[in-house]
Each structure stands twice: as structure tokens, then as C-alpha cells.
Amino acid sequence: MPDMTDRPSRLSWRSVIGKSPRSVAGQVFVLQVALVVVLVLCGVLALFLQSQRDTGTEARRRSIAVAQTFAHSPGIVDALRTPDPSKILQPLTEAARKAAGVDFIVVMNTHGIRYTHPIPSKIGKRFVGQIGPSLAGKVYTESVHGPLGHEEQATVPIDDAHGKVVGLVSAGLKVKHITNAVDRQVPIILAAGAGALVLSTGGTALVGRRLRRQTHSLAPDEMTRMYEHHDAVLHSVREGVLIVDADGRLLLVNDEARRLLDLPAEAEGQQVSQLPDLDPDVLELLSSGREATDEVLFTGDRLLAVNQRPTDGPGGPGGTVVTLRDSTELSAISGRAEIARERLKLLYDAGLGIGTTLDVHSTADELARVAVPRFADFVTVDLADAVLRGEEPGTTATDLRRIVMRGIRDDHPLYEKDRLIDFLPSTPQARGYGSGRSELVPDLSASPGWQAQDPERCREILEYGIQSLIVAPIRARGVVLGMANFYRAKQEPFDEEDVSLAEELVARAAVSIDNARRYTREHAVAVTLQRSLLPRALPEQSALDVGYRYIPAQSGVSGDWFDVIPLPGSRVALVVGDVVGHGLHAAATMGRLRTAVHNFSTLDLPPDELLGHLDDLVGRIDQDEADAEAVGEITGATCLYAIYDPVTRRCTMARAGHLAPALVRPDGSVTFADLPAGPPLGIGGMPFQTAELDLADGTQLVLYTDGLIEDRTRDLDVGMELLREALTGHPDRSPDESCQAVLDELLPGRPTDDVALLVARVQGLAPDRVAEWDVPRDPAAVSDMRLAVAGKLDEWGLAELGFGTELVLSELVTNAIRYGSDPIRLRLIRDRALICEVADGSNTSPHLRYAATTDEGGRGLFLVSQMTERWGVRYSPQGKVIWAEQPLP
Secondary structure (H helix, E strand, O other): OOOHHHHHHHHHHHHHHOOOOOOHHHHHHHHHHHHHHHHHHHHHHHHHHHHHHHHHHHHHHHHHHHHHHHHOOOOHHHHHHOOOHHHHHHHHHHHHHHHHOOOEEEEEOOOOEEOOOOOHHHOOOEOOOOOHHHHOOOOEEEEEEEOOEEEEEEEEEEEOOOOOEEEEEEEEEEHHHHHHHHHHHHHHHHHHHHHHHHHHHHHHHHHHHHHHHHHOOOOHHHHHHHHHHHHHHHHHOOOEEEEEEOOOEEEEEOHHHHHHHOOOOOOOOOEHHHOOOOOHHHHHHHHHOOOEEEEEEEEOOEEEEEEEEEOOOOOOOOEEEEEEEEOHHHHHHHHHHHHHHHHHHHHHHHHHHOOOOOOHHHHHHHHHHHHOOOOOOEEEEEEEHHHHOOOOOOOOOOOEEEEEEEEOOOOOOOOOOOOEEOOOOOOHHHHHHHHOOOEEEOOHHHOHHHHOOOHHHHHHHHHHOOOEEEEEEEEEOOEEEEEEEEEEOOOOOOOHHHHHHHHHHHHHHHHHHHHHHHHHHHHHHHHHHHHHHOOOOOOOOOOEEEEEEEEOEOOEOEEEEEEEEEOOOOOEEEEEEEEEEEOHHHHHHHHHHHHHHHHHHHOOOOHHHHHHHHHHHHHHHHHHHHHOOOOOOOOOEEEEEEEEEOOOOEEEEEEEOOOOOEEEOOOOOEEEOOOOEEOOEOOOOOOOOOEEEEOOOOOEEEEEOOOOOOEOOEOHHHHHHHHHHHHOOOOOOOHHHHHHHHHHHHOOOOOOOOEEEEEEEEOOOOHHHEEEEEEOOOOOHHHHHHHHHHHHHHHHOOHHHHHHHHHHHHHHHHHHHHHOOOOEEEEEEEOOEEEEEEEEOOOOOOOOOOOOOOOOOOOHHHHHHHHOOEEEEEEEOOEEEEEEEEEOO
């Protein structure tokens, strides 16, 4: 694959030299560039040689000038006559050499022995070079290999006053210094040459470009072929071409234009206005010279699309060029293409608009909404009645319920919505339902099988104008769920192509309807399961006035639950929990946890211990699910458990990952209980902590799940503040009214998560309904307790319960004295039942057993169980309490 990155460089170069080097412009350009390159190279070489020669000449001139100047300097002759000329002349020659910019100045006698030299060790040695010409009084230059290397030197004589040569002076430079001077000029020479090459090449390129424009980069043979091809293409294309000059003369016309306009063979060269049999509209357009774009003109039996453009652009001659295109056949093709486009658009809209919900009715209505009026004038959807219940449909077209009826008018005579229809076997609906294939009825008036269903109504339908029908079965997974009926009244009757479109529309809806059916079935099962697991009615008790609400989420059932559980001693337990997730698994897990809470509550455990047992249960559930490889079904849950004692007016509560309850005080103020936050159920390893609150009568305890205050559009803190505002200032509002007010404030629409809300107003027992006694650890005290209890029962008007009560408390007090430990207390509570409680400081647990006929004891608790409605034991940090309840008369 060619590299596309070098494409711009290749294109720009080709744009310079022409389309082909064989073109006239390309050949001229190559020749000119070659000449320019040769001339520039010759010029650079000449400059280099000239520079080298000038530099050498300049070096020799400088050497001669320095030598002559030093030879004629004052005192030089006298210095040569001294016994030690080197002592005087060496400093002078070095100073002069540095000042003159030469490499050496050597003074010598007439025998060539040096008096001076830049290298002192060379003094006294013979001079390297010719001295004969200089002894003869001449200036002599030469190139030698001296002590400093390759040198260029000049030697001049030193004359005394009588013209006699008494010595010689030689000055010069190293050849490499001369060469360095030349080298420093080379970049300048090369730069000048490059600039000349660029300017010359640019000028040549401009000339070549102009030539290329004039010749179109073609060689002569190519230009000949171009005109031949031009004529071949011009006269073979299926588009008419005309060129008209500024004077209205027809300059060029191709064969297609002759055919479309019926022009004669000699039309070229004539005035347009003189052409015979030319349509007036075409003549007006050609004569006007105005621009036209796809202008439609009729000429004879042809429909022409005409385009006209002026040719008087930059450098072009005046006139217009006209193209003609026969669009007679294209118009018919365009009509069919438009129909196909509309159908594709309809299918696209169906894909977007059908199946947006998991509701059977909505999906069917979306199908009808897409089809009317773009495909049909009326659409009805009939589904098997079992499908609407989430069940599998039957095998015949009986019990089909019409769930959608949509049309362009509302006064139609078709069967109305919600009607249950039994289609006869002769109808297209029954045939299509049985075979699973679509049925086309192009003319309803000629279909006796359709008319047999209801002759009178069919007559009204025909009189109404409905004339054509397509019946398309709604089929998914090989099962027919119902039928979609498409009717036309004003539009053209349906044909075979319409059947395929109807099947496409129904196929897009069938899967969504089947999914909605299955969802309806699963949702109904889940809702039934959840409703069966939630409390259907609150138990009777006197300690709390309770209101509650449960709202399922939009996506279906979830695992939120609440409970109110009566406990012994008139106490009541309140529970709110939340299982993570939605669906059957969450609902089933919620039922297991709610049952477990009921079972643990019968043991009368404190809240922290109950949550500990519940945590172990959730951990085992998670382990079981993991062993079963149920991916994504691991349980997570939160729970809040509270016990209210109306006698002490104290509420003990603990929570496992749940939100703290809200407290509405009797003065209308709202706070959130300061309750230690334990980990969610199933985490394990962390103990739960309890908190005890003293609640005044009339205080409302508000328990809720996170679906009430959390939302995608608001944070937890915002939701809790909204809850506070909804509860504040309404202490006299009933719990049920408080529930509704909170929901109206925090959940104006359908929530995205389940919501469980429990509002309980506490009410303690009056002091006159409770009696307590301290029991001495003495068997004789039993009789005193019987007397005291009998007196209290007379006071309460319950004397008829005296015998049974005395028997029960005698047994319980006796057991406490005999087997328990101090302190021993007896408490009698009159509520919905008469409750007798005996507390002691031991943790020994009594057991009910059946005594043998020979046993002397062991029948006490058996008598207690027979005389009371129920009895039991609960444990406290101070010991245990044995209680028994008797129904009030």
C-alpha cells in the first residue's frame, strides 16, 4: 500500500514540471533547469578559483610589502654592523611580524645565515630558499618547505648608503593560513551559488507553468488523442450539451441534444432563434442567457431537466453552456424510491417507538400509533386473553381480546376496545392465527369468509369505506400471541409488498409484547409472593398507635419489609428492614428474614442479640447461595429492631446498617435518635449495640427504609432534612396522617426504590393498671401475695379470675423462692389480658414436663399452662422473668 504521507510532495513537484515529463512543458522545464544548474556550477567554480588566486596574490603582496618596509627601516644597516645583530634585530622583527600579520620576518647576512627567526633555535642557521636574485638587488618570491612548514615568502635586499647589499630580509605566511582564508570564503560563494540556483529555477518554473497552462501538460500526440476522446465522449453521453455564444449562435451541440430537441444536422452555426420546431420555453431559456439549475421543461412528450451556466468567466469567451437530461423515466424511478424511503423511515421509527415499556397494552398501542396514518387508516390489535394474564396463548383464534383500536377517525364501525372476540374459522384472522402466516384481503367486499363473522357489522364497515385488510399474526418464539389488523379506507388497497412491511412492523412489536407478557407473569408472581410475606393487618396491642405505608418501586417488587410484633408484658417490637436488590430473590429473602425475626422475637431476645442471630442467618444464606453458584444472588440486608415497654415507657433499639429513626416529640420538634450504627446483616465479625430512650406519651417513632429519602436527584442529607420538615410542627397528627404527609412531601411521583414507612405513637400504661410487690425469700410470703393479688383483682373488677390467678402466682412465686435468688418481685398488669410476672435474680430456666402418677411433684408448670392462655420466660441482665397471661372476661 503506498505511503500517503509523501503524496503532497509528489503532487507539488508534478504540479511544477507538468503532468508528464514527456509533455512540452515538462521537457522545456527539465532542459532549462539543467542549463541553470550547469551555469551556476561553472560560476561557483570560477568564483572559487578566482578567490584562491586573489588570496595567494594578496599574500605575496603583503610579504613583499612587509619585507621591503623592514629592509628600509632606519637603523637596520647599523644593526647589521654590530658584533651581535640578533640581539638588536630579534625583538624588532617579532614586533613587526605581529603588527604586520605575517608568520615570519627573517633577517640574514649575505651568506644566508639568519639573525632573526620566530623560532629562536633557528637563529644562526642557514636560510631555506633562494638568495641569489636578492643579492643581485631583486625582489624574489617563492614557495618553500621551511621550519614553519609549507611557506609562501618574499626576499628583498638591504642596501647601505652606497647601494651595496649588506643583508637580506625575508617575510611570508604559511600556506595553510592562506588556504584557511580561502575556505572562509567558500560558504559565501556556495550560498551565492545556491541563491542564484533557486532564483533561476523559480523563474524557469514560472515559465514552465505558463507553458503548461497553455498546453495542458500534453504532448502533441496526447493533445490529438484528447480532442478525439472529447468528441467521442461528447457525442456518446446520455446528457445533451449545447454551447451558445454571446450573440445567440449555437456553437456546439452533441448527439443527445439533437435527439432531445429534434435539431437538424446543420444546427451548429445557426442562430438559436432560427432553429425550427424548438419548444418556446426552451427557446426562451437559451436566448435569455440566465442561470438555471435543474429547471424542468416539457418538450413534446419528454420531461427535461435543464441546467444553464455562463461561460464568460476569467479569460473565457462570452456565452452559455446548457445541459439537458431526460427525466421522464427518472420521475417514475424517483417515485418508487420515495416510497421505499418512506417505508424505511417507517421501520426506523418503529424500531425507536415500539417496545419502550414492559407493558403489553402500551407496546400494542405503540405499534398502532406508528402505523396510523402512514401505513394504514385503522389498526386494531387483538391478543389472546391468556397473554394479558401472562400465560401461554391457546391454539385457536377464540378468546381474543381487542386491546388497541386506533384510526384516522373515531366514528368507525369496527369492534370496540376491550371486546372479547371469537373469530370464525373462515375469517382471515382465524386462518392467520392457525397458520402463523399473514393474510391479505385486497377487497373486503369480495371476501365472504370475512363477512361471515358478523354480516351486519361487515356491511357497515364496507359502507364506511374500509376496503382492504392485512392480518399479521403477532408471533414470538414460534407461538402466536394474537393478531394485528391493518385496514385501509382512503389509501390505495394493500398489495403483496405491503404485506412484507406489515410483517416487519409486527415482528418488531412481537418480541416486545412477549417480553412484556413474561414480565407481567413474573411480576404478578413476585407481587403475590411479596404481598403474602408482608403483614396483611397489624396485631392488636395497646402500647402503640401505628400507621404504615408500603410502596413498591417502578421496576417491581423488592425486599423492604416492616412488622409490628406484640411481646409479653404488653411490650411491642417494631421492625423495618431492607434486602438489597429487586425481584423474586429479594422478596423470598425478605420473607425468610421476616419469619426469622418472628421466631427470634418469641425467645424475647434483646435487640442486639436478635440482630446477631439474624446476622448469622444472612451469612448462612450467602454461603448457601455461593455454594449453589447463584452469581449475583448474594444477600445484603439492613434492619432496625426496637422494643417499646409501655410500663417503663422505655424504648430499646439496635440497628444493622439501617437509617436512624426519627422522633416527633409532643411539642412538635423532630430529632433523629442517637443510635449506634452497626454493620449491615451478613458482614459478620462486629457486635451490635443497643440504645435506650425514655419516650414521653404522645411521642411518635418514625421508622423508614432508604427508598423514602434517597433518590438519584438528591443526597441522603437532603432527604433527611426534607423528612424532618415534613414531620415538624404536627404533634397532634395521627400516625396514618403523618405517613401520608411524609409521602406527599418526599415522593410526589412513583419511587425508583421500594418504600416502607412505619409511624408509631407511644402510649404508656396508666399507673393504676400496674401493681408490683417485693416478695421476701420466705415460703410463708406466698399466702400474703395471694391476699394482695386478690385485693387488686377485686379493685380492677376481675374477681372471677381470682382462683386461677392465685393458683398461678402461688406456683410461680414458690418456684422463685425455692429455686431462684433475690431479689424476687411480683408484677400484675391489666391490659388486653391479665399478665402475671414473677422476676428473680437467677438464670435457671423452668421446664414443663409430664409427671408420672407416682411422682409427688413436677405438676406446677403443667397447671400453669392449663390455667393460662400462654406463658414463658424472658431473660434480663438482672435475671429472668416468668410470665403468664390470662384472657380478660
